[in-house]
Amino acid sequence: MICVFCGEKGSGKTKRLINLANEKALINKGNLVYIDDDSRLNFELKNKIRFIPTEEFDLKDYKSFYAFLCGILSEDYDIDTVFIDGLGNIVDEGIHNAAPLFYYLEKISERKDVDFYINISEKENSLPEFVKKYIA
Template identity: 80%
Template sequence: MICVFCGEKGSGKTKELIRLANEKALTSKGNLVYIDDDSRPSCELKSSIRFISTDDFILKDYKSFYGFLCGILSEDYDIETVFIDGLGNIVKEGLKDAAHLFYNLEELSERYEVDFYININEVEKNVPEFVKKYIA
């Protein structure tokens, strides 16, 4: 499953994603991963959630971000949920260029039974059509 939260910057998406991650940590049988472009949320997450700051990696496009996600999943087969906070901050390409990423995430989700929760700093009416089917 892929679930996208969108809204303007500062609308509370990160707080909601952190709350959701912490909630899932209480009931999840598998591992959880929280990905962000900086380390600010790390101290608000439960210690059982693996936090990864992408500041430590060079993710120049959606193709390299997909490879990054595949590396994370291949390292730990028990990952149940991946939270991606601020996709546009992590990868600087425009959202309109993310169609292949979402297609590949859908395949990863089905094949490895991983849920993806993604925050996007964009109002719903401005997101590309291929993203709209994932909006919560």
């Protein structure tokens, strides 16, 4: 499953994603991963959640980001939920170039039984159709 939260910067998407991650940490049997573009949120997440700041990894395009995700999932087969906060801050490409990423996320979600929750700082009406079908 892929679930996208969208809205302008400052609309509460990150707070909503953090709350969801912390709630899932209490009930999930599998492992959870929270990916963000910097490390400022590290202490707001429950200890059970693996926090990964991407600032050290030089992820410039969606292809490298997908490879990054595959590396995380291949390292730990017990991951069942991945939170991606601020996709546009992690990857330098615009959201309109992300169709291949969403295609592959859908495939890996089905194959590995992993849920993806993604924050995108865009108004819903400006998102491409391939993203709109995942909006929560």
